[in-house]
Amino acid sequence: MYAIVDIETTGGHASAGSITEIAIFIHDGMQIVQQYETLVNPGMPIPRYIQALTGITNEMVADAPPFEEVAQQVFTLLQGQIFIAHNVNFDYSFLKFQLEAAGYKLQSRKLCTVRLSRKVFPGFPSYSLGNLCRQLNINIQQRHRATGDALATVQLFERILAADKDGAIAAALNVRSKEQWLPLHLPQEQVVDLPMSPGVYYFHNEKGKVVYVGKARNIKKRVTSHFTGNSSGRRKQEFIRNIHGISFEKTGTELMAFILESVEIRRLWPVYNNAQKRIESRFGFYVFEDQGGYLRLAIEKRRKYSTPVYTFNLLTEGHQRMRELVREFKLCPKLCFLQTDNDTCVGVTEKSCKGACDKKEKPAKYNQRVMEAIEHLKSEQPSFVIVDSGREATERSCILMEKGKFYGMGYVPRDVAVTDNNMLKDWLTQYPENEFILNLLRQHAGARSAVGG
Structure with missing residues (x-):
């Protein structure tokens, strides 16, 4: 049985955002046999650009x-x-994170209709849901709403099932201490089972909450070192007393462990981690498509795990840069939120805006200039891929920096030829960036060879 899912959220990463809508369709391979849809109160305000994209407002989820x-x-x-x-x-990732916070541990095999579509329907110019559905004549009702997008994914998966002559679906599903030193409540077998490889480890308290995150070149050796010292300090003793469990995630390299540790400290905010808890107060340009089809550039305070197209420290700097883009690329001040009143668009008066705010200019023409402005911002930012050892001999690790932004990292089988960054992204997990990670990657790329992106 298959669970075909779509969610809407307040942001782009599970630990910083929250779910606003869920749709689940249980499918037996022939037809839908059960369905579930609901709005969800996210417990936080929905950013205005997300409201414009989905149509889901704070008022809609209040009850x-x-x-x-x-x-x-x-x-x-x-x-x-x-x-x-x-x-x-x-x-x-969103549902697993939210379920674990509620006390449920989700463990499911997964299928991605993006990856499957690339294999079953090769040669399409784009594999976004909207473009795939246009190519396959699938009608999407309520785009960017959970039920509409999930139903479209159901139809897409049914097309994949019917056209999968080479077994792409089957291939995608084929996955294969000394006790006296230990804290009183920590089972010995959890330490015995730790790998002697790079990665990140997590100490949990009696309620399962993560209270410490660490990185290691050798996970077992590093974890054991926490318990072999003789410190009698209150904080160390309290720390040891509160460890009831250990979990871990292997990484291919120590560099990846550094990155993952930094991400996880900011995600989980463990009580016994002191380093890297500083919240960066920078701002960013965010781009989204409104319900009229126009791309909007907005200045927002940078949230954890967000992905702005351009970042800056001061609002005055951001407004100045936005005004420069508006002038240079003839963008609309209203669509860029520089003018928020109901008066006549200043850009129209000054003959720089071509009327997108009044829908006198078609979205396609206006959006082309927005994309040119974004590419202009990114043009001088570096792109590179760091390729190194994987967790196993059959894979290699990849870390992608794209136009000055940390995209993410992951693992590619050694027998898979990756010819461009778009193909590489299918194998990577996106992670939020921060200044620590960016500096780490810049230093590392400067110290060794990296494959240009």
């Missing part, structure tokens, strides 16, 4: 149930099913 109230039903529907979504890691 919706919080995720904790629907978690059991969602878990019951998903557990044991093959989890399917378009860009599956996004939806799965």
